[in-house]
Amino acid sequence: MKMIEADFEQALALDAANRELALAIESFIVEAPAGAGKTELLTQRFLKLLQTVQAPEEIIAITFTNKAASEMRARILDSLLLAATGVPPDAPHKQITYALGQQALQRSAALQWHLLESPARLRIYTIDSLCANLARQMPLLSRFGTQPAVTEDAWVYYREAAGLALQTMDEDSLGEPVRRVLRYMDNDQARLESLLMSMLAKREQWLHLSQGKDHNQAQHALIYLIETELQAALTALPARLQQSLMPIARYAASQLPPEHALNTLLDWQTPLTASIEDLHSWRALTELLLTSSGGLRKRLDKNMGLAATDEAKPYKEALTDILSGLAQHSNSEPSLARIRLLPDADGEDDAIIQALSQLLNIAAAQLWLCFQAQNEVDFVEISQRAFQALQEGDEATELAMRLDYRIQHLLVDEFQDTSPMQIDLLKALTRGWQPGDGRTLFAVGDPMQSIYRFRKANVGLFLNAALHGIGDIALTPLKLWRNNRSCPPVVAWINQTFQGMLPASDAPQQGAIAYRPFVATRAEATGAGVFVHPLITRVSSEDEEPADIRHLEAEQIIRIIQQTRADKPNATIAVLVRARKHLHALVTEMRRNHAELSFQAVEIEELANRQIVQDLLTLTHALHQRADRVHWLALMRAPWCGLTLADMHALIGQDGQRSVLSLLSDDHILARLSADGQTRARHVREVMQSALQWRGRTTVSRWVHNTWLRLGGANCLWNESDVQDVQAFFARIAALEQHGQFNPQALADDVQKLYAAPDAKADASLQFMTIHKSKGLEFDTVILPGLDGSNPPDDAKLVIWEEVPMDDGHTELVAAPFVPTVLKRQQATITAYDYLNDLDKTRAAYEDARVLYVAATRAERQLHLLGAAKPDKNGEPQARKNSFLHLLWPAIQQWFNSEHDIVSRYPSAQQAADIRQFVPKLIRLREASTPANLQATALATHTGYQTSTEDESAHRLEADIGTLAHLYLQLIAEQGLDAWQAHEKSAFLPLNLPMQRWFKQQGYNDNEAIQGANQVAALLTTTLQSADGRWVLQPHTQAASELAIEQLSEGKKVIDRTFVADGVRWIIDYKSMPVTGNDDLPLLAASFKTQLTHYAQLFQQDDLPVKTAIMFLSIGQLVLVEA
Incomplete structure (x- = not known):
């Protein structure tokens, strides 16, 4: 901070010099603060390296998210395209990129790389995709027989x-x-x-540790940790000061009973050291100096051996002076307090x-x-197997040695988020590299943005790499100073606020990172600044917050959004929260009263909270338990039935014992309902009675899905997000079934972990997300609500492992077992588990400040802070501990006064009465009935839900009809349309017998084989007689049928038909289900969107626009699906 104020120009000069140096063909580690333009620097570095290699594949760039990898690839390609235009840009930093791009294109032309035509040659990976690539190259070394699919x-x-x-x-x-x-x-x-x-x-964090057998080493590492803590206490309380404390401690101990903790110091004659041998004496000394809550004593009395007597007076005065001196040093109190957290290292x-x-x-x-x-x-397994593919014990594998010749340069983005296992992966990739051999490692990151502790990311690894390098590679540290994102008032506030919030110095073992200030280079902007919107309640801090505080906050956020839109219509706005729950009130308010403000919520709304999914869970419970009265009643209120409360009372009001299904089956009881209610009730009765006959005779997913369709569930989908949510729900049922773990409660638990799809059509300029999701993004206006909220504590771990870096650079392991509650009651001592758990809490507290820093640095022009304070016993507003508001309190406390008071509104007696009389709005279909295309015979083929005893056999025949039709369509496309004389209906007559033989080979009887052959012929004839069908099958550029693509991350995908027409990549999926022109084909086609989107992603590197479609063979119609 002082440097920035003293010499702004010097900071910019250092920044410029380091950016230029970072392009040298050497190994560096770069500290780049938020908004420093590190993606541009990585792009320039990549373009520079292209001038030095024989093939672009010799350069590998690694980052941690798909978004970051896509952004880096796009930035490099855009730079090459700009260079190809020959028109230099105006911005100075872009001119550097432009020149490097031109030189890279010259290299590409000289060596015939064709980078613009073959961008896939640029190796830019996420850490997961890199591991997948390594495992795929050596399946035997990575212990994969065949390439498995990857589940998220x-x-x-x-x-x-x-x-x-x-x-x-x-x-x-x-x-x-x-x-x-x-x-x-x-x-x-x-x-x-x-x-x-x-x-x-989280086994990647411990599996390699759990196999260690040296328990003496573990005890040695624990002693090292304890003595490191004691050394900090010794710094606060050196031998000179201890000499003054000795007579005070001896006197106080002599005045107390023998069992008192201070009795240990009764004969204290020599200063304590940082040795574990003195741990008990240090603990006793903290009893003299600290209160039970860990603060320095302000009151001395007889309870600590210093009564109000003339004899004790000089000791009390001396101790008061010592305590006053300790209070002058900020590190004294916490260093001494941590002694009480230290365990015995007894093994x-x-x-x-x-x-x-x-x-x-x-x-x-x-x-x-x-x-x-x-x-x-899972992805963890991929990472572990990739490491095994590179290293066998202490020896490099064949793949590692092969890569040693192919990889010349590694670039690692977001290096502050690396874990020990990822560092080991980098060491394995660079094993054998020698100084001066021309190969380089380039790491860039911002330690202040290290916020992935839950993934075992260790910010200390960044600091260690800067000091000691990685493996055998020394890294030259560089620092950038510019912030090109935020306006000067925002930068000034961040520098001032976080300078005091983050610790004064780095402490890697405790996860502490000192603040690194930066300078603003962006011009002033109208309305720029940081704005505080305080909420103050009139309840005491011990009481629960009034329910409407969050409602008041939501209203204020909406006013901010509206004002921002009025001042700057094209402004991008983000509402960022620590936890998803902090957005519930806002989302509810906006959906209820501000529908005109559309927004995108990224993994915010829990799938289980979506009404369509709640109705599906209700249906699933009802199907599995006929006596489940609650879920059956909910079934009758769902939109596919929608009984009014009057009809519900008429149905069950006079009989509280019988099941709802039993009541529905009684026509005398149904007669009590209104005419409309009777129609709706009978519809549900008929569908559910039919469905219950098929329990156990088909898969649960098909059983529930087909029942839902017959109830009219598909007609209750209001938008594309609903379709995706339904697909996710049935995918969970299928996954649980596959593992033999399905039951309704397990399904409900699993759905709780999923999030609803964001509205793809919503305005992308207004986004709601967690702070972690916002990392790497920037917005004109950032709103931070719920600052008074706190996160729940971390889940307990069965074992805590801690890798301890020793003085000589190697690491040793400490392990501590979970302590069950019954043992906690039996032992009052501090355990190693307690100590390591508290160490993790300390790291979490430091990380909280960095999370808040990430949130604040997303803002370009405006940052809005919202939180609620409660009065203490003196009526003064106070921030809740362990909250962001508590961290910010020194900077924003002044705003929380009567001038800015927003008092919580309590409902009046009349309002309370109105609330008690509230009746929720009944949402239901206009009429309850089974869709026409699911009735009678169409039901058996269109949905797979059979009303005959041949359920599974008929479903298998339907699938095999589709398989054979696909095979013939591939043959037709390869041989050409003219060879098939499609204008004649008899074109497939000669093939009827071969088709029948094929069905018989699949195990069907004669009648089934004839039926199957006839249906295949009908599908092919209809397709070839249609304009859409002939266009799909005619010759096209890059055409392929039944194209199989193997991807480790997605498994094997088979694309029915793909080609390029008029500069557009078409991806077409055939569907053989019987449909008619009366069906809602766009809705039906949209149900396959997820599948088509996966297909489209396989061609994302072609740089062509992609269109996806469903070809309904039974009517010869092509229906577009937006992917």
Whole structure:
């Protein structure tokens, strides 16, 4: 901060010099603050390196998100395209990029790379896609037989593996660690299974650690941590000061009973050291200096051996002077307070740690077997197997040695978010690199934006790399100073506020990062600044907040949005929150009263809160339990039925015992309902009675889906987001079924973890998201509501492992087991688990400040802060502890006064009465009936829901009809339309017998084979007689049929038909289901959007616009689907 105020020009000069130096062909680590333009720097570096390599594949750039990778690729390609125009830009930094782009194109032309025509040669990966690529190159070394699919939601596997691991308790030798851990956990098997699942989801953080066997090393590492803490206390309380404390402590101890903690210092004669041997004496000393809450004492009395006597007076005065001196140094109090958190390093946990490690390894092995059974893995498995493909023990593998010759330059973005495992991956990739051999590693990041502790990201790794390099590669540290994003008033406020909020110095072990100031280079803008919108309640801080505080806050946010739009119509606005729950009131208010303000909510609205999904859960529960009165009543209120409250009372009001289905089956009871109510009730009765006959005779997903369709559920979808939400719901049912874990409650639990799709048609200039999601983005106006909110504590861990960097640079391991509640009651001492858990809490507190920094630095012009304070016992507003507002309090406390008071509004008696009489609006279909295309025979083929005893057989025949039709359409496209004489209806008669033989080979009888052959012929004839069908099958550029594409991250995809026509890439999927022109074809086609979007993404590097469509073979019609 002082440097910026003293010499603004010097900071800019240093920035410019370091940017120029960063383009040298050497290895660097660059600190780049928010808004510094690091993507532009990475682009320039990449273009510069292209001038030095023999092939573009020799350069690999790595980042952490798909968005960041796409942005980097787009920036490099745009720079090359700009260079190709020959028209230099006006901006100075763009002129550098332009010149580098021209030189890269010259290199491309000289070596015939054809970069503009083949942009896929630019190797830009996310860390996950890089690992997938490595694992795919060496499937045997990475322990993959065939390439598996990758799931983004592997909780069903974690649950299955945890259960299988616990089942081994009945085995002799293998079950011993399981039995030991269960006894330790007081036989709480459900709790243990839950902890195992959580650990499996994060096994990349511990699996390589759990296999260590040197428990003496672990104890040595714990002692090192303890003595590091004692050294900090010794700095605060050096030997000179201890000499003054000795007589005071001896006197105080002599005045107290023998069992008092101070009795340890009764014979204190020599200064304490930072050795663990003095830990008990240090603990006793904290009793003399600190209160029970950890603060320096302000009151000295007889309870600590210093009574109000003449004899004690000189000791009290001396201690008061010492305490006053300690208070002058900010580090003294916390350093001494941390002594109380230090455990004994007695090694008593070794046995249970060994058992827990064995159990975790059993669970990890079971998880691998579960993955193999389904040929599907999670991203963690991909990362681990990629590392195994590069390194076998301490030796490099064949792949690593091969890559050693191919990779010349590595660029790593967002380096502050790396984990120890990712550092090991970089070491493996650069193994064997020598100084001066021309190969370089370039890492860039901002330690102040390190906010992924929950992924085991360790900001200390950035600091360590700057000091010691990575592996054998020394990195030259560079620092950038410019902020090109935010206006000067915003930058000034951030510098001033966070200078005091972040710690004064770096402390890697505790995750502490000192503030790095920056300078604003953007011009002033009208209305720029930071604005505080205080909310003050009149309830005491101990009371719950009034329910309408969040409503008041939502109203204020809407006013800010409206005012911003009025002042600057094209402004981009983001509402950023710490946790999704902090947006609930705002989303509710906007949907209810401000529909004109459309917004995009990125992973904000929980899928389980969407009405369409709640109705589907209701249906699922009702189908599985006829006596579930609550869900059956909810079923009758859902939009497909929508009974009024009067009809509901008439149905159940006189009989509280019988099931709802029983009441529906009684025509005498139905007669009590209104005419409309009777029609609606009978519709539900008929559909549900029919559906219940098929329980167990088809898959649950098909059973629920077809019942939902017959009830009219598809008619209750209001927009495209509803379609995607329904697809996600049925995908969860299918996933649970696949693993044999389906039950309605498991489904409800799983759905709680999913988020509703954002409205793709909503205004993208107004976005709601979490702060973590906003990282890397920028907005004209940023609104931060709910600053008074706090996050729940982290979940408990079965074992905490801590990698401790020692003085010589190597790391050692500390492990501590979870302490069950029953043991906590029995032992009052601090455990190693308590200490490591508290260390993690300290890191979390430091990270909270960095999360707030990330949020504030998203703002270009305006930053708005909203939070609620409550009065303390003296009536003074105070911020809730452990909240963002508490962190900001020194900077914004002045705003929380009567002048800015917004008092919570309490409802009047009349309003309260109105609330009690409130009746929610009934949303329902105009009439309740099964859609026409799902009635009678169409039901059996269109939905797969059979009303005959041949349910599964008929469904299989339908699928095989589609398979054979696909094969013939591929043949027709390859041989050409003219060869098939499609204008004649008899074109397929000669093929009827071969088709029948094909069906018989699949196991069908004669009648089924004839039926199948006739239907295939009819589909092909209709398709070839239609204009759409002939256009799809005619020759096109880059045409392909049944194109199989293998991707590790997505599995095998087969595209029915694709080609390029008029500069557009077409992707077409055939559907053989029977439909008519009366069906809602766009809605039906939209249900396949997710599948088509995946297909479109496979061609995203072609730089061509993409169109996707469904070809309905039964009517020969092509229907576009926006992907």
